Amino acid sequence: MRFEGTDSYIATEDLRIAVNAAVALERPLLVKGEPGTGKTVLAQQVAEALRAPLIEWHVKSTTKAQQGLYEYDAVSRLRDSQLGDERVKNINNYIRKGKLWEAFTAENRPVLLIDEIDKADIEFPNDLLLELDRMEFHVYETGETVKASQRPIVVITSNNEKDLPDAFLRRCFFHFIKFPDAETMAEIVEVHFPGLKPRLLSEALRLFFDVREVPGLKKKPSTSELIDWIKLLVNEDIDAETLRSTSTSKLIPPLHGALLKNEQDVHVFERLAFMARRERG
Secondary structure, three states: OOOOOEOOEOOOHHHHHHHHHHHHHOOOEEEEEOOOOOHHHHHHHHHHHOOOOEEEEEOOOOOOHHHHHEEEOHHHHHHHHHOOOHHHHOHHHHEEEOHHHHHHOOOOOOEEEEEOHHHOOOOHHHHOHHHHHHOEEEEOOOOEEEEOOOOOEEEEEEOOOOOOOHHHHHOOEEEEEOOOOHHHHHHHHHHHOOOOOHHHHHHHHHHHHHHHHOOOOOOOOOHHHHHHHHHHHHHOOOOHHHHHOOOOOOOOOOOHHHOOOOHHHHHHHHHHHHHHHHHHO
16 A cells, blocks of 8 residues: 555655655654645545545544543443433443544554644643554453554644654654645646636746745745635636736735735735835835
């Protein structure tokens, strides 16, 4: 099984090498990169390319590592015992399997996505070290051990909100997804908008990368913003000539709400346009 990208996901050579290396080493693939560079989508596309089931665990600030293994609902069991429910005789009725349990017991080798691991508490990665290393864990309430019959392909994403522990990093194969260059970005756009007029694509990419280079931006537009913006350009029938006459040092880009996501960045462009008008006047 080798990952070579898919028709809907443009994977660079170094990314393909990283995915296949992690699969060969049977180590989790830790993926970092700017938001919007396709980290989460990567796991989905790896699963599609390898025809493997996908199990997704989207981590939140309140997520605990134990939830990935299982949760024991003692409150429900106590309530049912007070009501005389027959279900209380089987403790398994009150154990909720987590995403790791699902991955370990999947019939076919799955892809397990642990998405945005850095959102959780700093101890979260350490709490998963043993389970990800040995691919097994103990269920104390039933006395059973859940052991993976085949190691799932684990993809872990991080937005660098927190530094991850060294012990955790040592167990991963690391890859940083660089922001796509203009040539790669053109290939990505072609996937979403096949047959887009070359001049419109050229001018849209020029303006997009100019926007990203404007100093002082709080959030640079990413690939997902570019796709949304081009969709609007097409829908509103904005031509290449309109984009060509737009300069990021003089004008706010048309339909800029798809590119700029906060008022601070809009104000940056408004100040640039104001200063440009004063210089002309």
